[in-house]
Amino acid sequence: MLSLRCAARLRPSTATAAARFYASASSPHTLLFIEHRGGAIESGSLSALTAASQLGGSVTGIVVGAPDEVEPIVESAKKLKGLSTVLHASSPLYKASLPEAVTPLLKQILESSSYTHVAAAHTTSAKSILPRVAALLDVPAVSDITSVEHDASSGATIFTRPIYAGNAIATVRAPESIPLKFFTVRTTAFDAAAAEGGSAEAKAVDAVEVPDIPTEHIKTTIAKSDRPELGVASRVVSGGRALKDADTFKKTLEPLADVLGAAIGASRAAVDAGYADNSLQVGQTGKVVAPELYMALGISGAIQHLAGMKDSKLIVAVNKDPDAPIFQVADVGLVADLFEVVPELVEKLKK
Secondary structure (H helix, E strand, C coil): EEEEEEECCCCCCCHHHHHCCCCCCCCEEEEEEECEEEEEHHHHHHHHHHHHHHHEEEEEEEECCCHHHHHHHHHHHHCCCCCEEEEEEHHHHHHHEEEEEEEEHHHHHHHCCCEEEEEEEHHHHHHHHHHHHHHHCCEEEEEEEEEEEEEECCCEEEEEECCCCCCCCEEEECCCCCCCEEEEEEHHCCCCCCCCCCCCEEEEECCCCCCCCCCCCCCCCCCCCCCCCCHCCEEEECCHHHHHHHHHHHHHHHHHHHHHHEEEECCCCHCCCCCCCHHHHHCCCCCCCCCCEEEEEECCHHHHCCCCCCCCEEEEEECCCCCCCHHHHCEEEEEECCHHHHHHHHHHCCC
């Protein structure tokens, strides 16, 4: 993998430099946006906490949600190792975490505090919220980072992030003259922070009412499964276009996933063809995974798919085409008919 240093470094805009309302800090003070669902903190936020902790200094978490959601999340967040404080704001307005509702709250908190960084997992929600806040405050945002470091001698923050579908790594330097740096974290690049061992202080902050929000949350549909969640599973079995149709996709992959205790994934081609739900898509425009075992069945290995799984510890590929690009990244490759290989593999694993 090629490593690149960006020629253009991040610089504060004229407006930001002229109207700097953030206090200068000798050490980082990071605000971490903590996401939650179903009464539990999202695993991605734990990885983002690990990244924020690597900056040094202190890390403050912020939890927002409906009144009946926030209290149990705050109690869990107080125990997270690495958090010094947990801010929380509750309002029916925050039930769906609409970007238009949450953005004014974060803007108000940041304008009245001395934070140097704002962090979150690289999730759909955070990708909608953090850039909005950064734009309103006229500061830059760096997305999908895989490493972060604070240079104590210069006060700069140095990030790395994949570009060109993961074929190159950009090094981005944000100097101390940028008073506030926003970044989202590729969760597969950082271990989850410990859920126990912390003793953070909880502080309530007032909700910011937003009249006439232009969007409305209609409903949230969650695909329920007894299998591990794709984004954090230690084993993943993925299928591609070669699986013919949705019924074949299900009948072929599910027995193998069950015997391995694995999550099921799919290539973009399989999702576009209707074989699998888009929540199962692995790739640059889907989920980025890095399990202990990744099995690619009938997947050719298009560059956008490789960007989402090539950091897996062990990649096993089965494809009839000996020239399929997937074999270039596979640790174990088998040129064979997957409809013969998979049933035989399932039987052997059952023994």
